[in-house]
Amino acid sequence: MSFVKTKVDMTPIEDTVFAIVKKAKEAKAKIGAENVVDATIGSLYNEEGSIVAFESVFTPYDQIAKETKAAxxxxxxxxxxxxxxxxxxxxxxxxxxxxxxxxxxxxxxxxxxxxxxxxxxxxxxxxxxxxxxxxxxxxxxxxxxxxxxxxxxxxxxxxxxxxxxxxxxxxxxxxxxxxxxxxxxxxxxxxxxxxxxxxxxxxxxxxxxxxxxxxxxxxxxxxxxxxxxxxxxxxxxxxxxxxxxxxxxxxxxxxxxxxxxxxxxxxxxxxxxxxxxxxxxxxxxxxxxxxxxxxxxxxxxxxxxxxxTDNHNAYMKEKEFYIKLLKERSEIFVEEAKACGLSCYPYKEGFFVTVKMEDNNIRDEFHEALMQNHIYTVKVNKGIRVAVCSLSVEKCKGLAKRMADILNNL
Ligand code: PLP
Incomplete structure (x- = not known):
């Protein structure tokens, strides 16, 4: 007997990201955040480890009349x-x-x-x-x-x-x-x-x-x-x-x-x-x-x-700061990856860099080994996603070499 429509896949969503985010959180509580690389979160985070919420967006939002929000x-x-x-x-x-x-x-x-x-x-x-x-x-x-x-x-x-x-x-x-x-x-x-x-x-x-x-x-x-x-x-x-x-x-x-x-x-x-x-x-x-x-x-x-429109300049200035930060973080990771031979897909810009893994079985093994070394990432098809959007500059430094060493020791 089924309570839902017949033509629907009944297997539950496999929320792999959420499961890894949880593991990273637990590791931080256990051994201290400074000893964990959490490259799982796909939102923009600042250098202090909190989600970025632009002042130029949320200050005006807070000033919107409650009636407008209600309507x-x-x-x-x-x-x-x-x-x-x-x-x-x-x-x-x-x-x-x-x-x-x-x-x-x-x-x-x-x-x-x-x-x-x-x-x-x-x-x-x-x-x-x-x-x-x-x-x-x-x-x-x-x-x-x-x-x-x-x-x-x-x-x-x-x-x-x-x-x-x-x-x-x-x-x-x-x-x-x-x-x-x-x-x-x-x-x-x-x-x-x-x-x-x-x-x-x-x-x-x-x-x-x-x-x-x-x-x-x-x-x-x-x-x-x-x-x-x-x-x-x-x-x-x-x-x-x-x-x-x-x-x-x-x-x-x-x-x-x-x-x-x-x-x-x-x-x-x-x-x-x-x-x-x-x-x-x-x-x-x-x-x-x-x-x-x-x-x-x-x-x-x-x-x-x-x-x-009205807040354009303040918004663009605030966003520009984070674009530069993303650039700094990604450049560190990509340059170091090149230097140590960790193969990545051709990154140009954006929130994520992905390490190339032609074989998904090796990817799974690598992903597991990374976690044993308290490096938390997200598995994607044929790759390991590193969320530079939420990883501080300090945490980006040396990460590619650590990952390469772990991969070479599999
Ligand atoms: N498209 C891509 C590639 C995304 O990564 C996301 C969010 O992660 C979205 C679309 C949609 O995001 P939202 O529905 O929050 O706008």
């Missing part, structure tokens, strides 16, 4: 001012002239979930990166979608030929292509495509779109931590070369951009050549939003608009 949002697709500002914040600097609309969502998760849920039919395949944020697969499973993956790298650059191959393979068996690209600052490798690589992606998707509708889901959760943040949106202009058969959904998240993970605010930015195409997806996404979460926190949307 429903102006619309099921989000407050007008928020929808406009999300577009102005992300797409406008690129100069793109595609038709567009914005739907507010609970974090980037909401935007990604809406897309997987509403674009494909049950049994169809979504194309994901081989190394990726774990929720994509979970969402696919909940929607009864199949998953196909593309290999991310060929030597130290994006594996464009495998991407093309997998796109073409999907179109041999179904009449629609949905591909996910988590870029810039890919989680968990820290890779960002060059403008030329994006142009290649656009060329390939245009070719696929001669056979069937193509939907590109570009997850930009970490975009505001690009090291060259002023040019981080430039690549979006390459989308203007898409033909009428390609649709773009950009999944935006305030979680990392504003250090406001718990406020559950994000957006799906819908872009296409024609107004009709944008409207067709908007109609379905709006209904799904209304049927699922109804609305997004009013105050969180208003605060994003205030912080990125």
């Amino acid at each position: 429903y949002a102006g619309s099921f697709v989000g407050n007008e001012s928020y929808r406009k500002q999300v577009y102005d914040w992300i797409v406008k600097p690129s100069g793109s002239t595609l038709e567009h609309s914005v739907i507010a969502t609970p974090g980037g998760t909401g935007a990604v979930a809406l897309t997987l849920q509403e674009i494909l039919d049950e049994g169809e395949s979504v194309l994901l990166p081989e190394i990726a944020w774990g929720s994509y697969k979970l969402m696919a499973a909940m929607d009864n979608l199949k998953v196909k993956t593309y290999s991310l790298f060929e030597e130290n650059h994006f594996n464009i030929s495998d991407f093309q191959k997998k796109c073409e393979e999907i179109l041999e068996t179904q009449k629609k292509l949905l591909v996910v690209l988590n870029d810039p600052c890919h989680n968990p490798t820290g890779y960002s495509l060059t403008k030329e690589e994006w142009e290649e992606v656009v060329r390939i998707l245009n070719a696929c779109a001669k056979k069937a509708p193509v939907i590109l889901l570009n997850d930009i959760a970490y975009i505001d931590y690009s090291y060259d943040v002023d040019h981080s949106r430039d690549y979006i202009k390459t989308f203007d070369a898409f033909n009428e058969n390609v649709f773009v959904v950009i999944a935006f998240s305030c979680s990392k951009s504003l250090t406001s993970y718990g406020l559950r605010c994000g957006a799906a930015i819908l872009m296409a050549k024609t107004k009709e195409a944008v409207r067709s997806v908007e109609i379905v996404f709006e209904k799904a939003a209304r049927a699922t979460w109804s609305n997004i926190p009013n105050a969180a949307m208003d605060n994003f608009t205030f912080v990125t």
Whole structure:
């Protein structure tokens, strides 16, 4: 007997991250935090070991009237001012002239979930990166979608030929292509495509779109931590070369951009050549939003608009400090890893660096051995994720060499 729908996977979520976070916490209590390297936490932490909550975000948030916090949002697709500002914040600097609309969502998760849920039919395949944020697969499973993956790298650059191959393979068996690209600052490798690589992606998707509708889901959760943040949106202009058969959904998240993970605010930015195409997806996404979460926190949307306009300078200055810190931490780890031969995926920017592990069995053994040495990390497909976003500069120093020694002694 089952109380839930029949077509659902009943195996519980294996929360591997939570289990390791707990172990790291226990180790800190037992042997002292100074003797533990906790590289598990995927949020931005300061050098003192606490979560960063930007003053420029939370001081204005605290000043928002309680009535505003209490009220429903102006619309099921989000407050007008928020929808406009999300577009102005992300797409406008690129100069793109595609038709567009914005739907507010609970974090980037909401935007990604809406897309997987509403674009494909049950049994169809979504194309994901081989190394990726774990929720994509979970969402696919909940929607009864199949998953196909593309290999991310060929030597130290994006594996464009495998991407093309997998796109073409999907179109041999179904009449629609949905591909996910988590870029810039890919989680968990820290890779960002060059403008030329994006142009290649656009060329390939245009070719696929001669056979069937193509939907590109570009997850930009970490975009505001690009090291060259002023040019981080430039690549979006390459989308203007898409033909009428390609649709773009950009999944935006305030979680990392504003250090406001718990406020559950994000957006799906819908872009296409024609107004009709944008409207067709908007109609379905709006209904799904209304049927699922109804609305997004009013105050969180208003605060994003205030912080990125009136409070822009204070916010950018505060964020810049942490971008520099991320750069310092990651450079230490990556440079030291190079020096001692610890192989990492090609990191450019972002919250995580990932140690390359071609064999998942060796990865498991390595991960266990690291824990025995009080180094706590997160296992990802073909890799070990090191969260430099939450690891102090001091803890980054010497870490790569310690990890390399442990690996060599397996
Ligand atoms: N996309 C990626 C790659 C992520 O790592 C995350 C969060 O960790 C998200 C999207 C969504 O985050 P949120 O729903 O908090 O915006």
